[in-house]
Amino acid sequence: MQRRDFIKLTGVGAGGLMLPMSGFAVSAEQLLDKPMDVAYKKKLADIALNAAKAKGASYADARIGRYLNQFVTTQEKRVDNIVNTESAGIGIRVIANGTWGFASTSNMTPDSIAKTAEKAVAVALANAKFQTVPVQLAPVTGVGEVSWKTPIKKNALAIPIKDKVDLLLSVNDAAMAHGANYITSILFLVNEQKYFASTDGSYIDQDVHRLWAPFFATAVGKSGFKQRTGLGNPVGMGFEYLDGKEEDKIRISGANVGYKNSYDMLEDAKAAGKQLQAKLKAKSVEPGKYDLVLDPAHLMLTIHESVGHPLELDRVLGYEANFAGTSFATLDKWRSGKFNYGSDIVNLFADKTQAHSLGNVGYDDEGVKTKAWDLVKDGTLVNYQAIRDQVHMIDQKESHGCCYAQSWRDVQFQRMPNVSLKPNEKDLSADDIIKDVENGIYIAGRGSFSIDQQRYNFQFGGQLFFEIKDGKITEQIEDVAYQSNTQQFWNSCTALAGKSDYRLGGSFFDGKGQPSQVSAVSHGCPTTRFNNINVINTARKV
Template sequence: MGSYSSPCIEDPFGVDKSEKMGLLEECSRIMNSDSAITSTYAQLHSERIDRVLASTEGTLVESHLIHTQPFLQAFAVHGGDAQSRSLQTGARAAGWEWIRENDLLAASERVRDEAIEKVMAPEGPSGVMDLVLDGLNLSLTMHESVGHATESDRALGWEANMAGRTFVRLSDPGSLRYGSDIVNFTADNTMPIGLASWGWDDDGTPCQKWHTVRNGIFQEFGTVRETALLVGRDASRGCCRAQDFGFFPINRQPNFYLEPSLEPVTPDDLISGIARGIFIQGRGSFSIDQNRVNFQFGGDFFREIRDGKLGGPLKKVLYGARTTEFWGACDGIADARFFQPMGLLTCGKGEPMQGARMTHGASPARFRGITVGGGVR
């Protein structure tokens, strides 16, 4: 028996609706204050989940969760082109304090201005170059190329929906080179702000923390009670979750993140080591093949890097790589001062389809020799 409650300083459901609507209206007014902006979107999302799990094996646990997310987006049009810029700080296991922390009025000005800068920018170059990717951009890349690829049901061949199975084999833990020596992925369903931190999963297994990748070497799959022994583990890692009571619980991604540098490293330090490259912020379009090997990702905002310094904005940038080659090309990560968590409210998987929530994160990181081409966004 037990109970878990996510952190919440200010209950979002206790905030008057007039305050919420006033904030959204002012954000919209600010974003629409330039004639180059043709469309805007402002949203506040809050949810309360009260969950009780009782089983015939004696489990009786409850979780009380509050998740909150702001979102802003502005579309700018110029010269026959349209581009967008967004606030993408993601969801968090937190209350209204997360909305206040984002300072949405200041964020609205930034989103407006950078949407205009983006639509007027030149298209990004094509070729092989170095990249610095911020934590919000890397959250989606790791979600698709690491998180889904290391789900045990995919490795067992039980799951092939939503972009297929995985290249990771049952014999790979402890031997597969997933990234460079500085790449460490930690799974952590005990992270207080994490959306997959429930106290217990839907098998009744306590939430845990472990290494998915350590010093570049793949360590273990995310498991549930049905799969743990089949992939060589003595017990489940507590990754069994259902969308709600009406769905069958399945193997889902945990919260996990790329560990920051233990040494003092700033984004400027990473940029200073690049002769020609691009700094990419936020998430954009993406695709990945049926084995989680070949992928292509965009972003939300792009700036040129030239001779170790940030230059002007760019648009229509995509980067592509193979999973292990990409993470193997990481040669620098900023320290924890620059860590950005990203909570995802909807990750689709299963048949019938169901959603799940989890949190990823990273500090900005540098990748050498990545193929870059043009994109729609």
């Protein structure tokens, strides 16, 4: 496995979509090849660990990975592309002379692995000349030999290609029959077969599955063109997510606005066609102050940008600034114990154990068992996201378990876990949140966004906008975006729906780092109200 091909698909959907795909082309059948025997993985990992220790490493870990991807793309009545990729190899990370070193190889022979481990130590020793403070790792107790699997019912990679193409083309037909002029529909399927071993005594075998089925529909009229993306969520599930159970459909005022634990892509496409025609005729929003009622499929992105990224400890410390900068939520604010991140009903938490979420794994890429922890409690900033070599910087002794690498060839580093907003303890519905709104806007689906280099001042758009008058949704409107800053926005939060309305959205390709890596992360929340938010008209020239 010597080739390293990066295939990028561009120009799909609104504004274009760029997807990093690492590996080499294989057949769909090869994606179902039997994984490497676990006992043999352990043998190869021990070769790496022993070789690293023999060269002076005080700590070492090895990640043996097989990363499988299948992407199916269609436009209108044609199939654009079917891509199957496989990438396999081993990444070895060490500490020597108090400094990190890393090396990787796709040549999985014992001799090659031993030499790669020796190279990782050599890298650490070379880096040590410039290291002023030695790496300080939070302790982790080895768990021995364990395994974890995403609890899927249908392996998406095992579904015949014909069935997937038929689904996407039927989605395209449905959208165009109901009002769309153009549509691109896609299936993204990922399987990470990962084996982690460390000198702490852990040997962890994990089988992780993710799925995303987006579409991008466009309608053209006298007023120009309008776009609507699919309202399904990327998930840590199998093909069963596309079963589209009736009880999982979310409707507000008769309009299809989202889904919960399964997705009817065909029905969403029909709704998209109708809503696109309504968009072409909808009145443009009047700028001003409004109470906003935000659907979970929309609010997830606001959470991602205004909570998830600014509470990554490396951004807080200024060690990370790629992809929109550092963070306003500096250590002095946290150490005060009084920093008001939001209103007292705002409780934001991190959790890599949430079922069906993109970030759901049993152990992170440092062998730390995953868990949940509070970030903002009753409106107050209480914690960050940190990994083994970071937590001592915030006076903690246990990693949060949120370390990840996009492949075996990339070094693992701190990545965002699932970051979510707790629902109301009272099981209120979305209608309960809307009924007290005199002059407001209901927003569903994620749209464009902009946020500053400290993750503070921002602007967000959406997919669907509905006017709220005297506690009722009246008509569809257009050209809506809201502006605020993180602290002001979360302090304007006045009402939350309950647990039956709680839903997960997510980002399938979240970028971070330099060189950049992508990861997948979910964000859960209920329908939520924010009062007196500034709304602008995106169609009007300033």
